[in-house]
Amino acid sequence: NQLVFSAVQSDPDKNPTRKKARDDRDENDEKSDEDSDWQSNSRPGENIGASSTSLLGEQTPLKDILPGFEVRAGQIDMVQAVATALEESRHLIVEAGTGTGKSLAYLIPAALYALKEDTRVVVSTHTISLQDQIRDRDFPTLRTVLERPVSLRIFKGRTHYVCMRKLNQELVGVGFGTPADELVAYMGFLVWLTQTPEGNREELSLQGSAAEIWPRIQSESETCIGKRCPFFRPCYYFRARAAAYEADVVVTNHSLVFSDMKADHRVLPRYDKLIFDEAHHVEEEATKHLGEEVHLLQCLALLGRLVRDHGRHGVLPELAARLDGSAARAASALSAIHRLMEGIVELRPLVERSFVALSRLIPRGQAELRLTDELAQNAQWLEFENSAQEMEQVLLKLEDARSVVEDAAERETEEDLTGRLFDATGFLSELSTRLMTLCRAGELSESWVNWVEVSGNGDKRQVSLHRNPIDVSRILEERLFDAKSTVILTSATLSMEGKFDYVKHQLGLRAAEQAGKLASLSVASPFRFERQALLCVPNDVPELAKMTTEESAAWLGESIYQLARASRGRLMALFTSHAMLRATAQVVRDPLKSLGFEFFAQGLDGNRTAVLESYRSHPDAVLFGAQSFWEGIDLPGDQLTTLVIVRLPFTPPTHPVTAARHQRLEAAGKSAFWHASLPEAVVRFRQGFGRLIRTVNDRGVVVVFDKRLVSTRYGASFVRSLAGVKPFVGPEQKVIERVQEFLNETR
Ligand code: SF4
Structure with a gap:
């Protein structure tokens, strides 16, 4: 379309298998210090599975590096499966329960494979927080244990990097008429520029004017003048990009992987081996980024x-x-x-x-x-x-x-x-x-x-x-699973009742399975959930769906108050609706404070990061969170001993994309509830449940205020997905006594 004026960039990498060959380097890239090492990094004939296993097995050097490191059979199983998938060019689904140590279980074979084959492996996460965790915790470990130079890089979306030309241009317009808050924001950016190694917006906590200014100073392909820019050489984006082209392992995110796919691979360096962590978000991200809005x-x-x-x-x-x-x-x-x-x-x-x-x-x-x-x-x-x-x-x-x-x-x-x-x-x-x-x-x-x-x-x-594909499975089959030799999907929650049928169907892996190109593995968590966690379901709770928000909030507020008293705070409640969260917070805030417990609610007392920080700094606090709190939150030990799940996390089928998917299933003679709503809710429920036990020493209670868990046929699917945890079912008063008893055993 002649009206789409998108800037055409040259294809920087024509040979996906020879990463460091000079002739396939992007013309903007600069020579890296690591160039001299690359020949010696390669060890032809090395068995990646055996080498990786030795780094995590009984003789692991990690015992000297990471205090309390234990050899985990599940982690070794995963390492071997990942190494085999990379070497034999097969796809792999691997569910690794909490505490498996899955990031090292894929990063070690990925790095060894990249070094051996002189290629690059791309790792994709859903969240920035997992990327940061990999950079801060796993990269240093990897560099130490591998004992040979390995290049590991984080590469974010372009708009995460500052454009110095645009910032410079903005500063030209700053004068006496500039509002004071904007002046402060510009000064903040200037001070930051003297210190930032990566020019990345995550290094700043952007708020107020600074957040409003950022879109005007972010790097964008449409307004980039490349080599003609006076800031081209120190440009943060181009330096990050050049580093990614040189890297053995590039860690990026799902949105960039799919934006790259949509832009005919002009965004990321070419790759043939891809590992998705937090893979339970792949369908949602593909739907969003392969569409338009x-x-x-x-x-x-x-x-x-x-x-x-x-x-x-x-x-x-x-x-x-x-x-x-x-x-x-x-x-x-x-x-x-x-x-x-x-x-x-x-x-x-x-x-x-x-x-x-x-x-x-x-x-x-x-x-x-x-x-x-x-x-x-x-x-x-x-x-x-x-x-x-x-x-x-x-x-x-x-x-x-x-x-x-x-x-x-x-x-x-x-x-x-x-x-x-x-x-x-x-x-x-x-x-x-x-x-x-x-x-x-x-x-x-x-x-x-x-x-x-x-x-x-x-x-x-x-x-x-918005314009989104109803079914991404065809697109992914053709452009991902047929196009790449290895795609590994991993997460703590990919299966339902031990089977991967839902994810295979959802993501278009059936053909790969039939062709014998797909392997799968379930790695159990090293945690003993049946001993460490108590699951309780009060059976005299009213049906919240049949009550008004105010009635539900009044009832829930009283129940959560009783539980918080029994557990002495250290309680997090997960909601499926912000309206219900707000109404219940209003009911419970003052009574909890009168007991001496600090109380924090997402959206009312700050955003996710702020309320989490406040909760962590108050040992006996109570925290309310909605959607984003169901996953990615790590509150080990005494930070969280009681988790409340207000309702089973079914997504209302009213959203146009969800409704269209359901219609399509029904038209094909399949039940949308059993084939879509239920598996999706089970994955989410398991994510929520997973917030409770974070280490082998944790003990805690999950109270689910939704009787459907034990009174319906589908409720059994949720329970069976909880690694052997059996629910304690009884009147609310009995539940509170049981909670107290269980937590007292711990104290
Ligand atoms: S090279 Fe492009 S992105 Fe970088 S500072 Fe210049 S205009 Fe901005």
Whole structure:
């Protein structure tokens, strides 16, 4: 599509198997200190499985490095399976229970394989926190035990790195009129730049003005001028990219893996061996990143960066003023810049009208709506289509002017002016790509879901259009499992009742299985859950789903108060709904405080990181969390002795993508509940349950306030997934006595 102005980058790596050969190096890469080592790293004929096992077996050097390190049979099984999959070019599903030490179990064979074959292995995580953990804890261990040079790198999405040219440009505009909070934010960025080794936004805790400024100073392909940039050599993004091209093991994230797949592999260095950790998120991430989305606020921000304040500010008015009467080569583009300014002014109301019309399609009380043929005669839809058609015409006109400006930017010799011209064309490209997605909202297909979402209120009201594949299994089969020689999927929760059927079906692994190219392994946790954990289900609890939020909160508040008293705080409650969390927090906060327990609730007392930090620093506290608290939280020992699960974590089937998937299953004669809702909820439940026992010495209680766990046929699927833990079922009063008794045995 000629309206999609995406910058085409050269393919930096044409040979996936010879990582360090000079002829396949990206032209932007710089020579690495490690180049001289690479020949000696290779040990032809080495058995990766045996070498890896020796590093984790009885003679492991880790005993001297990591205090309390124990040889774990499950970890060794996993190491061997990973090594075999890499060497025999097969795919592998490996579920490794909590405490297996799974990151070392894949990193060691991955590093040895990369060194032996002079190739690279890519590891992908879902969360930044796991990446940080690998960098801070596992990389140093690996470097010590391998006893030979190994290059291990973290590579994040481009927008995580600062663009120094843009920051420099922003600073030019700072003056007496700049608000004080922005001045402080800019000073903070400058101080940070003197210290940061990676120029990565995770090193900053961005809030307020700094968070608002970041999108204007982040690295982006559309506005990057590459070698013409005065900051090219020290550029953090290009240095990270060059390091990733040189690395033996590159750790990145699922979103980048799928963005790379969508961009025909122009984002990551070429690879043939991939390991997904936190693989239970692969379907969700593939659905999101192989699809498209466009948000009203993003479009307005881009329009504002081009022209704002009635044409007084923005990159286009700035360029127009600069080129007016100038002798610069780019002055020939002045009339094109004026045409662009007029076009942007014309576009803004069309963009707003289109999004407003889409948002009005959504019935009151709903947050999302799938676009279907049934809307064809709806007045709001017709309004949207008219605006979209006009928008397309304006975008076509803009394209001519944009290419004139781009040509001028190519010819311009003044660095700073070149940068601003490319900023303008880059913002236009990005805007055009997004708006073309918006214009295609009516292109419906049986395989894709087009849907609209509204959220927030007032100035923060967000309207967005999304387009996602209903079934990613075909895409993944073709572009991942057929295209790569080894893909390893690992997580603590991939199976249901010991079987991997759900994940195989969901991710498109059936063909690989039939071809004998798929192995699987379940590694039991070294923890003795049946002894270390007590699972309780009060059987006299009311059905919360049949009560109002206030009634449920009143009842839950009282029950959680009693439990917190029995366990002396150290309690975390996991909710499935923010509304229920807030209502219960209101009921329970003061009574808990009167008992001397600190209380923290996600969203009410801070974000996830803040409330977790507060909870950790108060030994007898009570913590409430919703969705993101069900996984990735590590509270070992006495930090958490009682975990409350308010309801079984079923996702409501109302979301357009979920609903479309369910419809498809039902149309194929399969029950959406048994084939989709239940396996997904079991995985989530196991993740939540997994927050309790984090070390071999932990003991604790899980109380589930949802009788369906023991009163329904499907409830048994949840219980059977808990490694032998049998529920204690009884009236609530008995449950509290049993909890007290169990915890007293521990004390
Ligand atoms: S090279 Fe590109 S990303 Fe890096 S500072 Fe320059 S413009 Fe920004």
